[in-house]
Amino acid sequence: MSMPRLLLExxxxxxxxxxxxxxxxGELAALAGRLEVAARxxxxxxxxIRHVDVGSCNGCELExxxxxxxxxxxxxxxxxxxxxxxxxxxLLVTGVVTHNLREALERTFVATPAPKWVVAxxxxxxxxxxxxxxxxxxxxxxxVVGVDVHIPGCPPNPAALxxxxxxLLEGPAGKRGA
Ligand code: SF4
Numbered sequence: 001m002s003m004p005r006l007l008l009e010x011x012x013x014x015x016x017x018x019x020x021x022x023x024x025x026g027e028l029a030a031l032a033g034r035l036e037v038a039a040r041x042x043x044x045x046x047x048x049i050r051h052v053d054v055g056s057c058n059g060c061e062l063e064x065x066x067x068x069x070x071x072x073x074x075x076x077x078x079x080x081x082x083x084x085x086x087x088x089x090x091l092l093v094t095g096v097v098t099h100n101l102r103e104a105l106e107r108t109f110v111a112t113p114a115p116k117w118v119v120a121x122x123x124x125x126x127x128x129x130x131x132x133x134x135x136x137x138x139x140x141x142x143x144v145v146g147v148d149v150h151i152p153g154c155p156p157n158p159a160a161l162x163x164x165x166x167x168l169l170e171g172p173a174g175k176r177g178a
Contacts, residue, residue, distance in 0.1 A: 038169035040078075040155040047165070049088060049144050054096070055137065057156070060094040060095065063157055095125060097140065098138070109145045120142070122154055127154065149171070
């Protein structure tokens with residue numbers, strides 16, 4: 001195709017993006033709003049989350065990153081991902097714990113100030129999932145550090161992630177003294 005024709009098509013055709021689905025946006029906004037209220041009640045401020053990948057295939061990461069993208073934009077509800085465990089209330093752990101990353105998880109847990117929560121995300125973080133039994137893996141997150149809430153799925157979508165965090169703040173797990 002010639003360059004002028006290519007440019008003409010680029011100008012005349014609609015962009016290849018999905019239309020915004022307000023129904024999904026509304027449900028997520030309601031969940032995120034409840035999360036913001038629960039965090040303020042429990043902590044008196046926003047919830048700070050440190051994500052820890054201990055052996056994920058990155059499928060769970062794509063869904064977690066979606067929470068901060070321009071479509072979901074959940075930072076508007078005070079949900080914050082922080083760069084250091086020293087600033088975190090919650091460790092959001094993805095993947096099966098590999099032998100190589102076991103120490104990293106232990107050290108991240110120790111570096112997080114108490115009280116703190118640990119949330120295991122996805123089937124791998126529960127019991128190893130599709131990697132269960134591999135020579136390279138220790139097992140689920142519970143095999144290394146205590147888990148307060150597990151969010152099932154492979155991977156869990158943004159709504160499931162928010163429901164899990166809500167269960168943490170509104171549920172019996174409460175604020176840990178660990
Ligand atoms: S739970 Fe599924 S998406 Fe998440 S790390 Fe495991 S295999 Fe990947």
